[in-house]
Amino acid sequence: MGIKYKLHIMEQFVKISKDFSPTPGARYKTDGKFSGEEFYNNILKDKFRNSIDQGNILIIDLDGTYGFATSFLSEAFYRLATDFGPDNVWANIKLISTEEPYLIDEIKEYIYDAQVQS
């Protein structure tokens, strides 16, 4: 039960520096390694879907990387919001960014950009 509970908790948590890369890149796969597109397709999309299916909130930890380009974050979260809806995304994620708190507001902006665009 304890192990199951731990796994259950692990699934709801994404630490980008460990689960993806400590050196996130730019926007598209064609731009090079560790792009926002790659992060969304390989990690974020499935984690978010699983967390919603289980009725949980997805915790995304942005700390511990060498730095994010705006293009990386905007691509990953814009795609997430386009696929699942901005309000749904914002209500079901929790962002941790103690090193760069301003990133949380920026990500919120990228998420709601999708609403404006659609």
Add this chain to the structure above:
Amino acid sequence: MNQKRLKVKKHQRSVQLKALKLRRKRFAWLKSKNRSAIGRNIHQRQFDDVVKQALHLTVPTNFSIRNHPDEAFMFIARLKNIANHTKTRNVHISLRNCKYISNGAIALEKSGFFNFVYGNVSEENKQTINTIVQQGINVVEPEIIAPLVTQAMKSVWGAPYRNQRVQSLLIELMANSVNHAFKTKKDRRWYLSISHDNDNVSFTFIDNGQGICKTLNLKFLDKIKSLYLFSNTEIISAAFDGKFGSRTKERKRGRGLPNVKKCFSENYISNLVVITNNIYYDFKTNSTRKLKYEFDGTCYYWELNINCISWNNL
């Protein structure tokens, strides 16, 4: 048997004599022509021949993009002209008259470059932690940049801390070069040089694309204004304030240049200078000036020092 040996010896001697005669003949010829090749080995003579056939360029006395941009860009324009309009691949660049090379001068300064220079080079210039040129072709390289940034932090703050803002800034610039700066999708190159001078580290990032003025997404009205009313200076200033969108015309785009300015205005970097097309934009004084020689591309120069903000995160 003895006769055979004698024959071989005779042949060897004749060959040696022939070689000696040739050497004497060449020496006499060089002496008559007063050539400097006397006493030089075959590799040096080959190098001399290459230099003889090459086109010659002299590096300006003050080779500094930041302090003497006109001289530096005149030299670069000549070099580009040779590359674009002549068939020759040999260019002899003389540093004889050069008295000062600044940190940002195309990464030729105190770095590994001097290991390949003939003449007297001081020891301090041969051993250095400076990065002469980190080059990228068609892609963004966050993994390669990260240790360079932490090394810069070590020079400034004494330990290899991370600096998320500088890393972020570099990724933006690399992405801009790869995605927007060039007309074609082939051979999109960017260059980064980092120079450590005690606790002051200077960064120079260059691409040889079209320059910011030619790659902005201007709306129809802005295009008309840019042709008749706006100068390049006003266009550049507006671009860094985020007044124009990206060339891709997507709403989520066009945040790269404003992010560069934000990094400077929030004091994460200092002494930011951007040179593009015919504009020299100094962010510290918020002033621009027009250059005599146009630079097709974009050059960013900034410094990281103890006055900049740092989190000190290892």
